[in-house]
Amino acid sequence: MVTDDEGTLIAQSRKGDWEAFAALIRMHQRMIHSLTYRMSGSLADAEDLAQEAFIQAYRSLDSYRGAAKFSSWLYRIALNQCLRWRRLERRRGATNSEWARTDPNDQPADPRSESIQEALLLLSSEQRAAVVLTVFDGLTHSEAASMLGCAEKTLSWRLFAARRRLAKLIGPGDKAP
């Protein structure tokens, strides 16, 4: 499930070779950042979450057996970080859209993309994860359900509800979320 190069880098990283682990990060950093940005809506938080995901991956390297693709294994770790972060954030009662506006480091992509991202942030974290995994990252319903630890039916329902809400938020006329 891993390429020869990747397999060698994983083996070397387990032995404490920092260069090898840096090479693994370089191979997957854009995919992980894309996920963490879609889930958090903030560049600063996306970076934090991506860092935490790679650190967690390094700590857990010994538990990676090669049954799944390394990228999928890493993706799952990052997704868990995002969902955990969302729970913590919800407990604090702040909203991501406020964060995105007050973060001085954030560079919006363009107004349309920004309004879509804001609409995504209005979904529940479970619904957003369902959209990010299937629509943005192209996973099948079965793969996404397995990644999120829920039944395929549950995932389909979350997607249905998410699309219905998004259609209202970003549909024709581009109503403000």
Added chain:
Amino acid sequence: MNEPDVDTLLRGARLPQRPDEYWDEFPSRVIRRLQAEKRGATRPRPWRLGVSLAAAAACGLVVGFVIWHRRPAPGGIQDALRDGRVLRELQAQYPGRLRAIIQDEKGMHTQLSDLADVAASDPVWLEIRDGSDDRVVVTFSGQLVRFGSRDVMVLSDLGGQVMLVGDGFFWSHQVSTGLARTLQIRAEQIPSAQNQRKPAPPF
């Protein structure tokens, strides 16, 4: 609007671009954090462990004695930490060695330097709450405080403003970014004994 339309709109949303330097440097940032973590987790040699345990026990006794001796009213320990009384007692016991006093769910404990090399800088009171690991830290400007897996430097300026600065972490009274936004933080400079004896002249 039907499902494919929504999906098409979503897929059209671009991600904000980061500069190439960011991607070049990101792996090094992660590696630096891992290396720092590994250094922090290095087990001390057996004789050092013994010395550390003895020192910790002694610190515990001193702190316990100080607290018992002063017998503060309920809530008084918090006040004594905040107004610098506990700090001054312990500074007198360990001149130049006191790095921090921490009060968390395990009680009150101290961080001491092996040598008397802790710079005399402004003392700072911090209250950090994240719902599971609440603590009060009394330390000095320029010292490092651990937040999760990262070290954050405590800084205070001449105007008494406190800032916490670290890799992917910034907090001040006005702005917070990164992990700092997931925490509730209060911070203030502790008036030094000198200032208490001789109040600053009014401007």
